[in-house]
Amino acid sequence: MTNSSNPQQKSELKHIVVVGGGFGGIELIKRLNKKPFRITLIDKNNYHTFQPLLYQVASGGLGADSIGYPFRLIFRGHKNFKFVMAEVHQIDSEGKTLTTSAGAINYDYLVIASGSTSNYFGNASIEENSMPLKSIPEALNLRSDILQKFEDASRITDIKEKKRLLTFVVVGGGPTGVETAGALAEFKKFVVPHDYPELNVSDVSVILIEASDRLLNGMSDNAGDKAKIYLKELGVDLKLSAMVKGFDGQSITLENEAPIETKTMVWSAGVQGQIVEGLSDTSVQRSRYQTDEYLRVKGVKDVFAIGDVAKVDSEVYPKGHPMVAPVAVQQAGLLAKNLLKISAAKSELIPFVYKDKGSMATVGRNKAVVDLSFWKFGGFFAWLIWMFLHLMLLVGFRNRVVVFIDWMWSYFSYERALRLIVRKYEQD
Amino acid sequence: MTNSSNPQQKSELKHIVVVGGGFGGIELIKRLNKKPFRITLIDKNNYHTFQPLLYQVASGGLGADSIGYPFRLIFRGHKNFKFVMAEVHQIDSEGKTLTTSAGAINYDYLVIASGSTSNYFGNASIEENSMPLKSIPEALNLRSDILQKFEDASRITDIKEKKRLLTFVVVGGGPTGVETAGALAEFKKFVVPHDYPELNVSDVSVILIEASDRLLNGMSDNAGDKAKIYLKELGVDLKLSAMVKGFDGQSITLENEAPIETKTMVWSAGVQGQIVEGLSDTSVQRSRYQTDEYLRVKGVKDVFAIGDVAKVDSEVYPKGHPMVAPVAVQQAGLLAKNLLKISAAKSELIPFVYKDKGSMATVGRNKAVVDLSFWKFGGFFAWLIWMFLHLMLLVGFRNRVVVFIDWMWSYFSYERALRLIVRKYEQD
Numbered sequence: 001m002t003n004s005s006n007p008q009q010k011s012e013l014k015h016i017v018v019v020g021g022g023f024g025g026i027e028l029i030k031r032l033n034k035k036p037f038r039i040t041l042i043d044k045n046n047y048h049t050f051q052p053l054l055y056q057v058a059s060g061g062l063g064a065d066s067i068g069y070p071f072r073l074i075f076r077g078h079k080n081f082k083f084v085m086a087e088v089h090q091i092d093s094e095g096k097t098l099t100t101s102a103g104a105i106n107y108d109y110l111v112i113a114s115g116s117t118s119n120y121f122g123n124a125s126i127e128e129n130s131m132p133l134k135s136i137p138e139a140l141n142l143r144s145d146i147l148q149k150f151e152d153a154s155r156i157t158d159i160k161e162k163k164r165l166l167t168f169v170v171v172g173g174g175p176t177g178v179e180t181a182g183a184l185a186e187f188k189k190f191v192v193p194h195d196y197p198e199l200n201v202s203d204v205s206v207i208l209i210e211a212s213d214r215l216l217n218g219m220s221d222n223a224g225d226k227a228k229i230y231l232k233e234l235g236v237d238l239k240l241s242a243m244v245k246g247f248d249g250q251s252i253t254l255e256n257e258a259p260i261e262t263k264t265m266v267w268s269a270g271v272q273g274q275i276v277e278g279l280s281d282t283s284v285q286r287s288r289y290q291t292d293e294y295l296r297v298k299g300v301k302d303v304f305a306i307g308d309v310a311k312v313d314s315e316v317y318p319k320g321h322p323m324v325a326p327v328a329v330q331q332a333g334l335l336a337k338n339l340l341k342i343s344a345a346k347s348e349l350i351p352f353v354y355k356d357k358g359s360m361a362t363v364g365r366n367k368a369v370v371d372l373s374f375w376k377f378g379g380f381f382a383w384l385i386w387m388f389l390h391l392m393l394l395v396g397f398r399n400r401v402v403v404f405i406d407w408m409w410s411y412f413s414y415e416r417a418l419r420l421i422v423r424k425y426e427q428d
Numbered sequence: 429m430t431n432s433s434n435p436q437q438k439s440e441l442k443h444i445v446v447v448g449g450g451f452g453g454i455e456l457i458k459r460l461n462k463k464p465f466r467i468t469l470i471d472k473n474n475y476h477t478f479q480p481l482l483y484q485v486a487s488g489g490l491g492a493d494s495i496g497y498p499f500r501l502i503f504r505g506h507k508n509f510k511f512v513m514a515e516v517h518q519i520d521s522e523g524k525t526l527t528t529s530a531g532a533i534n535y536d537y538l539v540i541a542s543g544s545t546s547n548y549f550g551n552a553s554i555e556e557n558s559m560p561l562k563s564i565p566e567a568l569n570l571r572s573d574i575l576q577k578f579e580d581a582s583r584i585t586d587i588k589e590k591k592r593l594l595t596f597v598v599v600g601g602g603p604t605g606v607e608t609a610g611a612l613a614e615f616k617k618f619v620v621p622h623d624y625p626e627l628n629v630s631d632v633s634v635i636l637i638e639a640s641d642r643l644l645n646g647m648s649d650n651a652g653d654k655a656k657i658y659l660k661e662l663g664v665d666l667k668l669s670a671m672v673k674g675f676d677g678q679s680i681t682l683e684n685e686a687p688i689e690t691k692t693m694v695w696s697a698g699v700q701g702q703i704v705e706g707l708s709d710t711s712v713q714r715s716r717y718q719t720d721e722y723l724r725v726k727g728v729k730d731v732f733a734i735g736d737v738a739k740v741d742s743e744v745y746p747k748g749h750p751m752v753a754p755v756a757v758q759q760a761g762l763l764a765k766n767l768l769k770i771s772a773a774k775s776e777l778i779p780f781v782y783k784d785k786g787s788m789a790t791v792g793r794n795k796a797v798v799d800l801s802f803w804k805f806g807g808f809f810a811w812l813i814w815m816f817l818h819l820m821l822l823v824g825f826r827n828r829v830v831v832f833i834d835w836m837w838s839y840f841s842y843e844r845a846l847r848l849i850v851r852k853y854e855q856d
Contacts, residue, residue: 046575047848065491070847072623085579102583137851147474151513155530195500398837398845402830409826417826419498420475423565
């Protein structure tokens with residue numbers, strides 16, 4: 001590609017359309033920079049979201065702008081790259097066309113990297129009344145909701161209603177649930193005594209509900225046990241082996257347990273793939289695109305899927321790979337190589353093998369857990385590693401610097417300064 | 429006040445209720461810290477807004493969180509201080525009671541510092557279709573609107589509609605209008621050529637409309653002339669002595685001139701006091717509280733007004749003082765002293781005399797104008813002073829640091845990184 005601006009040559013380039021600019025989507029596009037393709041990224045937002053830190057936006061530790069970065073800035077200077085802000089409505093795999101809110105878009109190769117969304121397992125009362133935490137607007141809604149509850153509670157006298165307003169329930173003991181519960185407990189511990197003199201700290205409660213008998217399923221027992229100890233130290237009320245049956249906005253009903261009076265339930269107990277309409281049951285099952293080990297979606301041609309939305313054939317992970325960023329990033333790297341082979345009509349594709357480099361979760365200041373294949377540990381050092389890695393993974397130098405400053409600020413001041421109720425949250 | 433937590437003594441303290449936590453409101457409360465009063469601040473937001481930088485949030489230079497600061501954090505540790513997040517509906521000056529969305533609140537002294545809001549001079553089409561810039565949500569709406577227009581324009585081919593989408597009109601040649609037009613022109617100059625390869629930069633236009641024959645009325649001729657030169661250098665299309673008659677969302681009609689095809693009109697051509705219902709015509713005229721030179725609202729007892737919403741008797745400023753932050757801050761300082769005298773039943777109140785220390789406005793990088801009584805100048809040095817003073821005036825150390833970093837980032841990279849369309853803006 002010595003002269004990529006030559007329009008004739010340009011039109012001969014194969015057109016890759018990437019749906020979704022999460023970890024997988026942006027990694028793929030970065031890997032294909034300067035390769036002989038035209039690339040179009042379609043996303044409903046104009047920015048990449050760094051999902052692992054959404055809970056810190058919700059709990060007043062970070063600004064919304066610090067965990068999102070505009071796609072056009074990420075890919076500034078990429079040749080033959082185009083960004084389209086749109087919703088994708090339908091895939092026509094025969095006609096190799098997507099129907100989108102910005103019109104029809106043709107592709108030679110389609111990569112679906114549309115990620116995941118909350119899964120309520122068909123429970124309408126939970127879907128209607130709980131707060132999800134999968135996007136920046138949702139994180140801001142949760143922030144507004146929490147802070148409004150504190151404001152409401154600070155001016156009423158009815159003690160039962162006050163306690164209901166000040167009870168915050170997180171459902172799901174995975175990393176997001178553990179991190180959110182930890183952040184809320186720190187808000188109670190460090191912010192409430194100073195900034196809400198009208199309230200008794202003991203009226204505030206943070207409850208974490210998990211259906212299984214342990215936290216951080218998918219990590220080691222060591223990690224699960226440590227997270228439990230850390231959360232208890234922070235004063236989180238843990239309810240393991242507890243099943244949520246419903247939530248009417250006033251009280252949570254549980255199986256075999258007394259209901260919990262609360263107005264705020266954060267739902268992080270389930271995710272599912274974000275599917276685009278148009279493919280058959282061969283291609284899509286249980287809200288995930290079924291792919292072979294080369295990431296090709298089954299039953300269609302020239303369609304690929306990576307990340308949370310892909311269920312890739314694997315003997316090691318028969319139920320699919322974990323829905324986490326490293327899987328998406330590794331799949332993107334592999335797919336970049338395979339797309340080059342495919343477009344050059346080489347037959348030897350490389351199969352996907354996930355290299356699990358470990359996992360981690362943080363609970364609060366000086367408290368995190370890290371699982372590596374050779375070492376599982378927790379505490380201050382784990383927390384430093386967690387911070388360092390998240391800073392490195394953040395997109396955009398500006399965001400790294402500002403997040404670092406906000407973390408230092410919170411660490412030394414014990415404060416949460418990012419507490420604006422930018423827009424009031426009102427349950428529909 | 430050796431034992432302020434003694435409830436009996438506490439209830440004997442006179443209760444000052446401050447409506448509005450703008451520059452005037454927070455200055456007054458700071459001045460009255462540790463003085464023998466109970467103080468309640470009522471604001472509809474839970475944060476102070478640093479209005480002078482709203483236009484930078486709108487143009488992608490700063491994050492929303494950096495120009496707001498939570499009241500509870502500002503007044504952390506103040507004794508006998510209470511914050512109530514509520515809308516004030518009505519003043520009952522006989523019963524010394526406010527009706528608010530959080531219930532009735534009694535006062536001994538009431539200070540109205542409710543600031544100003546956009547004034548459309550009764551023009552319904554402008555009110556309905558233009559974008560105001562007086563609050564953080566409004567700044568975020570404008571940011572979303574501008575960025576959406578760029579996204580929309582980047583995928584359509586109809587050249588007339590494309591130009592309409594890319595025409596941004598600012599009405600009002602005061603500091604806000606000048607600064608907003610300058611920021612939009614810099615966006616056109618520095619961001620569009622790199623990040624919107626689909627667009628021709630020449631299709632983007634920024635127009636500033638002003639009814640009088642000069643910019644920055646209220647500042648010196650030198651400042652107005654320099655601002656004109658700077659804006660022209662940046663490529664802003666200036667329309668002086670032009671009167672906007674209406675805006676239907678598609679085209680602006682002007683007196684004696686051809687209409688301007690645009691979808692985005694920023695309205696910064698007028699402000700008016702934000703009045704609370706309940707006082708008579710003696711107290712309120714032309715949307716401002718009429719006060720004597722001691723800031724006492726006329727016709728009522730124990731009610732005071734400061735800042736934009738106050739029209740204070742003055743021979744030097746017969747039409748009222750300028751609606752700017754320094755006036756509010758000086759009035760707050762004076763009122764703190766007078767309230768101490770009044771509560772101690774001393775009769776010698778101090779009259780308000782505004783000390784105009786000068787004014788300034790910025791147009792773009794290295795371009796600002798400063799008027800001091802002894803020196804009027806512009807350019808790089810003025811721009812440095814403008815930045816330094818705004819950093820110092822920002823509330824919260826965290827915000828100062830982050831705004832400084834964002835300014836340095838923009839200065840050296842020529843970028844605007846804070847470009848998230850957090851929530852789509854849709855005209856009702």
